Every structure is written in C-alpha cells, then in structure tokens.
Amino acid sequence: MGVGRALLRVVDLLPEPSLRVQRLLAAAVVLTQGLISVTGSVVRVTASGLGCPTWPQCFPGSFTPVAVAEVPHIHQAIEFGNRLVTFAVVITAALAVLAVIRARRRAEVQVYAWLMPASTVAQAVLGGITVRTGLLWWTVALHLLVSMAMVWLAVLLFVKVGEPDDGVVTPRVPAPLRWQTALTGVVLGAILIAGTLVTGAGPHAGDKNIDNPVPRLQVEITTLVHAHSSLTVAYLTLLVGLGFGLAAVRAPRIVVTRLAVLGALVCAQAIVGIVQFYAGIPEALVIIHVAFAVLCTGATAALWTAMRQRAQPAPLQH
Numbered sequence: 001m002g003v004g005r006a007l008l009r010v011v012d013l014l015p016e017p018s019l020r021v022q023r024l025l026a027a028a029v030v031l032t033q034g035l036i037s038v039t040g041s042v043v044r045v046t047a048s049g050l051g052c053p054t055w056p057q058c059f060p061g062s063f064t065p066v067a068v069a070e071v072p073h074i075h076q077a078i079e080f081g082n083r084l085v086t087f088a089v090v091i092t093a094a095l096a097v098l099a100v101i102r103a104r105r106r107a108e109v110q111v112y113a114w115l116m117p118a119s120t121v122a123q124a125v126l127g128g129i130t131v132r133t134g135l136l137w138w139t140v141a142l143h144l145l146v147s148m149a150m151v152w153l154a155v156l157l158f159v160k161v162g163e164p165d166d167g168v169v170t171p172r173v174p175a176p177l178r179w180q181t182a183l184t185g186v187v188l189g190a191i192l193i194a195g196t197l198v199t200g201a202g203p204h205a206g207d208k209n210i211d212n213p214v215p216r217l218q219v220e221i222t223t224l225v226h227a228h229s230s231l232t233v234a235y236l237t238l239l240v241g242l243g244f245g246l247a248a249v250r251a252p253r254i255v256v257t258r259l260a261v262l263g264a265l266v267c268a269q270a271i272v273g274i275v276q277f278y279a280g281i282p283e284a285l286v287i288i289h290v291a292f293a294v295l296c297t298g299a300t301a302a303l304w305t306a307m308r309q310r311a312q313p314a315p316l317q318h
Contacts, residue, residue: 017099019162025099026158028092029116033154034294036089037147039082041290045204045283049135049214051079055128058083086124093117096157106165112157119150135214137200144199144290148192148297152185155301160310167310172252177245178307180238187235188300192293194228202281225277232270239263255306262299269296 017025043049051071052058058080059066065076093116100113123146130139171178200217201224239262246256269292276285 016102019103022096022099022103022105022161023158025092025096026154026161029096030151030154030158030298032085032089032092033116033147033150034291034298036082036085037144037151037294038287038291039085040144040147041287043079043082044140044199045286046075046078047204048075048078048082049140050131051075051077052083053131055131056124086120086127089120090117093120100161105161109157109160109165112153112160115153116150116157119146119153122146123150137215137217141193141196141200144196145192148293151294151297152301155298156305159302159305163310164312167312169308169310171308172255173246173249173307177242177249177251180242180245181304181307184235184238184242185300185304187231187238188297191228191231191235192297194224194231195293198224198228204281204283204286229270229273232266232273236263236266236270239266252306255303258299258303258306262296262303265292265296265299268292 043051052065053071054060057063058076059068065073065080067073093113096116097110097113100109105113123143126139126143126146130136130143133139197217197219198221201219201221202216239259243256243259243263246259269289272285272289272292276282276289279285
C-alpha cells in the first residue's frame with residue numbers, strides 16, 4: 001500500500017499529458033506490439049531462434065552476443081535485435097500507464113493501459129520458456145497468439161484513450177450486427193490458431209541444428225492448410241454478410257469504412273497465403289503473412305470498437 005502511494009506521489013510530480021500526447025503514446029504501443037510480432041517472424045524464418053541460446057541472458061554470463069563458432073553472427077544479431085525491440089515494447093507500455101494515471105483517466109482506460117506491461121511480462125516469460133525448451137512448436141505458437149491478443153488490446157487502448165471520460169456509451173448499429181462483429185473476432189482467433197498449427201508443421205522451425213532438430217507438429221501440413229483456408233473463407237463470408245447488414249441499416253460512415261479496410265486486408269492476406277503455399281513457403285512471404293495478420297487483427301479490433309461510441313451527451317434544450 002505504501003509503495004502504491006509513493007508511486008502516485010511521484011506520478012503527480014510529472015506534467016499532466018495532453019490528450020494528444022496520450023494518443024501518441026497509445027499509438028506507439030500499437031506500433032511496437034505489432035513490430036515485435038513481425039521481428040519474431042524474421043527470427044523464425046532465418047533460423048535464428050537460438051541465436052541467443054539462453055534467457056534472459058544471450059549467452060551464459062552475457063546479455064549481449066558473444067563471438068562463438070557454434071552460432072553464426074547473423075543469427076545472434078537477429079535474435080538479439082528482436083530482444084531489443086522488447087525494450088521498446090516495455091518503454092511505450094510504461095509511458096502509456098504513467099500518462100493515463102497522471103491524466104486521471106477513467107478506470108477503464110487505466111485497466112487497458114496496465115494490461116500492456118502485464119501482458120509483456122507474461123510474453124517475456126513465455127519467450128524464455130520457448131528458448132529453454134528448444135523452440136517447441138507449441139511454445140512458438142503460444143508466443144505468436146499472445147502477441148496477436150496484445151495487438152487487439154493495444155488497439156482498444158488507443159480508441160478508449162480518445163474517448164471522453166464523462167461520455168455516454170451508445171450503439172451505432174443494432175445488436176444483431178454487433179454480435180455478428182463479435183463472431184468475426186472469434187473466427188479470426190480460430191484462423192490465427194490454425195495458422196500457428198500450419199507453422200508448427202511447416203519447414204520454418206526457427207533453428208536448423210542437424211544434431212538436435214527442433215520437434216515439429218506431426219500432422220500433414222496440407223490438412224492444416226485446408227482448415228486454415230476454410231476458416232478464412234468463413235471469415236470473409238461473415239464480413240460480406242455484415243456489409244449487407246450495415247448497408248440495410250444505413251450504418252455510420254466510420255463503421256462502413258473500417259469494414260471496407262478490413263475486407264481489403266483479409267483479401268490481400270488470402271492472396272499472400274495462396275501464393276506462399278504454392279511457392280513453397282518462401283521466407284519473405286512468411287514475414288509478409290505475419291505482418292498482414294497483425295494488420296487484420298488490429299483492423300478487426302478497430303471495427304469492433306466502431307460498433308458503439310462514447311460521446312458527451314448533447315446539452316438539454318430549454
């Protein structure tokens with residue numbers, strides 16, 4: 001209790017951040033959460049997952065890369081670079097928390113802000129488990145799925161920071177369309193899970209040590225790809241149906257625009273996935289595929305937030 005009060009006194013000494021500063025920090029949180037997912041994919045496809053073979057240190061006795069013959073310098077640099085991005089994630093998350101506390105934002109905003117450093121700690125622990133277990137496919141899968149969840153929460157934080165604390169929440173579309181939008185989020189989660197299973201059975205294990213190969217998911221990859229693609233088709237079908245529903249109720253422009261952006265991103269992601277499969281899963285397309293997964297996740301979260309608005313009530317007419 002005393003520590004909490006001391007922290008609040010320290011925070012009170014800081015200048016109160018403007019709404020613009022708060023939104024910039026929230027945007028930085030979204031950017032860094034997405035970036036760590038993409039750099040993680042670079043680590044995997046370049047087989048740099050054990051470029052730093054220990055955690056939290058890079059090598060026993062050193063937090064930075066060490067010149068050793070067993071680990072190529074490029075693999076060390078890539079894995080260490082990914083760990084450095086983690087510092088950017090932690091810093092932006094911490095600054096966002098300090099900003100919303102100092103600005104005395106509503107409890108909802110502060111909860112979402114605190115979720116960022118809390119989930120980053122969980123992600124760091126999971127990353128340590130991934131390294132120490134030799135990149136077991138399911139630990140890598142969980143690592144990515146948590147990153148996607150953090151992107152979703154970061155987008156919600158960004159939106160909620162921009163809303164007035166004394167505002168009134170009102171829906172922009174009827175309840176059935178809001179539930180259908182929620183269903184798209186559920187299907188997106190299933191798509192991401194299926195995608196991690198494809199990765200777990202695919203050729204990019206994160207390390208190419210012949211003497212101690214990384215265990216892979218022993219399921220026919222074509223079967224997993226079909227499941228992944230079928231879920232994507234279902235997702236697109238939901239979005240098309242949602243589009244007709246929004247047109248029928250003459251939904252506000254912000255909702256229609258966000259749906260259109262999401263639809264375009266999902267179509268582009270599907271094209272990348274098809275080309276990637278028939279091209280033999282080249283490394284560059286894997287990275288692009290993960291980047292689009294980040295964008296699709298963020299866009300789905302943005303669409304969900306557009307289903308309602310929090311605005312200050314109109315003044316009473318006399």
